[in-house]
Amino acid sequence: MHILLISRCPPYPLHLGDRLIIWHLVRELAKHNITFDLIALTQRPEDADETPHYAQLFRKITLIPEVPRTLPQYLYRLFNPAARFPSSAQQAWSPALWQAVTDHLRTTAYDGVHVFGGIQVYEIANALKPLPAIITPYESFALYMARQMQHTSTLMNRGQEMAARAYERFIYRPYKQVVVLAEPDAQMLRQLSSGLPISVIPNGIDLDYFTGERGEIVPHSLLFVGNYEYAPNVEAALLLADQIFPRIRASIPDATLSLVGHAPPPHLQAKTDSGIIVTGRVPDIRAAYARATVFVAPLITGAGIKNKVLEALAMRLPVVGTPLSMDGIRVQNGTSALIAPIEEMAEAVIGLLRDSEARERLGQAGRTVIEGEYSWGHVATQYLALYESVFHQRDI
Numbered sequence: 001m002h003i004l005l006i007s008r009c010p011p012y013p014l015h016l017g018d019r020l021i022i023w024h025l026v027r028e029l030a031k032h033n034i035t036f037d038l039i040a041l042t043q044r045p046e047d048a049d050e051t052p053h054y055a056q057l058f059r060k061i062t063l064i065p066e067v068p069r070t071l072p073q074y075l076y077r078l079f080n081p082a083a084r085f086p087s088s089a090q091q092a093w094s095p096a097l098w099q100a101v102t103d104h105l106r107t108t109a110y111d112g113v114h115v116f117g118g119i120q121v122y123e124i125a126n127a128l129k130p131l132p133a134i135i136t137p138y139e140s141f142a143l144y145m146a147r148q149m150q151h152t153s154t155l156m157n158r159g160q161e162m163a164a165r166a167y168e169r170f171i172y173r174p175y176k177q178v179v180v181l182a183e184p185d186a187q188m189l190r191q192l193s194s195g196l197p198i199s200v201i202p203n204g205i206d207l208d209y210f211t212g213e214r215g216e217i218v219p220h221s222l223l224f225v226g227n228y229e230y231a232p233n234v235e236a237a238l239l240l241a242d243q244i245f246p247r248i249r250a251s252i253p254d255a256t257l258s259l260v261g262h263a264p265p266p267h268l269q270a271k272t273d274s275g276i277i278v279t280g281r282v283p284d285i286r287a288a289y290a291r292a293t294v295f296v297a298p299l300i301t302g303a304g305i306k307n308k309v310l311e312a313l314a315m316r317l318p319v320v321g322t323p324l325s326m327d328g329i330r331v332q333n334g335t336s337a338l339i340a341p342i343e344e345m346a347e348a349v350i351g352l353l354r355d356s357e358a359r360e361r362l363g364q365a366g367r368t369v370i371e372g373e374y375s376w377g378h379v380a381t382q383y384l385a386l387y388e389s390v391f392h393q394r395d396i
Contacts, residue, residue, distance in 0.1 A: 001033070001111045001387065002059075004104055004131075006097075006124065007040040008117025010063065012053045015262055015281060017227060017307045018138060021203055022116060026057045028380035034387070035059055037108065039100050041066040041120060062104070066120065067094045078166055085174065087126050094123075101127045112391035115175070119167060125174035132390050135172055136179040139304030142168045143188040147301045147324070151235075168192045176390045179383075181305040182328025199386060202305050202328050204376035210314040212367050215290040220254050220353055223292035223317070225285065225308045226261040232302035233261065234268055239298045239342060241271040247346035249275060252353055257296075260288045289315035293359070294352050297321035298345055305329065310374055313337070313366035318359045320348050330373060336365035 011022035026036050037060040042048065051061055073093065077083050083091070089098040101124050104110075113128050115121050118137035125133070145161035169192045172178045178198045180186050186198045224240055226233030237259050245257045255275060259268065262281040272278045282288060289295070295312035297319060305328035312319050313331070320338040322345070331337040340348040352359055372378075 001391065002035050002037075002109065003387070003391075004101075004108075004110045004113045005036045005038050005058075006101065006113065006115045006117075006121055007038065008066075008120040010040045010042060010047050010050065010054070011038075011057070012050050015227065015285075017203075017230075020307070021136075021138075023054055023057065024204060024206060024376040025380060025383060028376050029384065029387075030057070032380070032384055034384075037104060037110075038062065039064065039097065039104065041094070041097065041117075060104075060108075062100050064094065064096045064100060067096075069093050074163065078163065081170075084170060085126050086123055092123055097121070098124060098127050105131070112387065119171065122171040132176045132392075133174075134177045134179060134386065134390055135175040137172070138181055140164075140168060140180065140185040140188040140192075141303070142192060143185055144301070144303040146188070147303065151301060165192055172196055177386060179386070182303070184327050185303055199382075200328070201379060201382045201386070202374060203307055203310065204379035205310050205314045205370050205374050207314065207371065207375050210286060210289075210311055212314060212316040213290065214316055214363075215287075217293055218256070218291045219293065220252050220256065221291060221293045222248070222255060222257045222349065223288055223295050223312075224257070224259050224297065225288065225295075225311070226259075228261055228264045228268060230302070232299055234265060235301060236297065236299045237264075237268055238271075239300070240296055241268075241276055244296065244298060244342070244346045244349070245276065248349050248353075251350050255353065258288060258292070260285065285311070286315065289317050292317055294349055295319045295321075296345065296349055297325035298342055299325040300342060303327070310370060314370040314374075316363035316367045318352060318362035319366060320345060320352060329369070331366065331369055335362075336369050337362060 009019055011019050014020040036058050038058040039062045042063050042065050086092045089095040092098040113131050113133040115135040142164040145164050149157050149161055178196055179201050181202050183200050186200050189196055189198055224237055228234050249255050257276045259278045260282055264278050264280055269278045289312055295317045297309055299322055306325055309325055309329055323339055326339055333339040338348045
């Protein structure tokens, strides 16, 4: 089976979480004799130079700089139904993307198309006809904004939430199947677009990389990991540093907190003091997981599945998180993780720091959850079944 894969971003670097799914999924599906051509939008100057990192995964790679879109353009499509799905390159936000798609379809025989992304790439639906197409938007942006509104109710946020709801009522309609990473996102899309064919397939973990080997653990050490270009991660890190960690340190004075990850903003870097270390991105994130005593995930906004939680569980690191942090991850409170609201999180962490047996039990149970349901092989098997169903290919 040969698939045209169209993405809102390239599949590298892997520390940017929305990129790793394509890298791992294509690698796993190659074991089932499925091949891919890639068309991807780019947002970073480095994107054009990083293709050697994933060139072996694709027969052909085409990168196209993403075209900025303006508010009037969004509003025009929203209030003019005839303009929502372009029928030519001239009508598209990205004529280059449209042209690349039509060129590929004219010169290559494909069994189907898999689109990764939402508002950035939905517009090519008419260019794909008559091939069957699947779209994976990762998450519901309407859900993201609804959760943001619960904590920061501004006029701008309200406008973005209304626009997201309006767009998600129609943008996935032309696709044979819509795939999201967690059930809350699926529930929002079903609410907005009744009858939409939706599957929930989570991200996975590379178990050969995240082996679960713990090494020498630093006593009373807490860890949070995130890509800090994603606002909910900054919000969670600040909550942890300003509200949760001081309460923990009042009971356990030698407790430490490491905030690790890409692009911490200056106001987060300024928290480096009194037991808090803000490292930025580290060469090997496994070392941070291996040394920590407890992983703390105080996310209160955002959507989709949390790769950081999957990684911590895979590394046998006991996790304390909010219910939102566990979206799409089948852990059981008290058995494979501790789930607590923000106001109870400090007490949950303190109890775990004082109970080595509970930490050992949670760490092993968390690893078992990942091995059973969140390996990339398991994720690929679910996509394989979806491909067979949608693309009507049974002999692979």
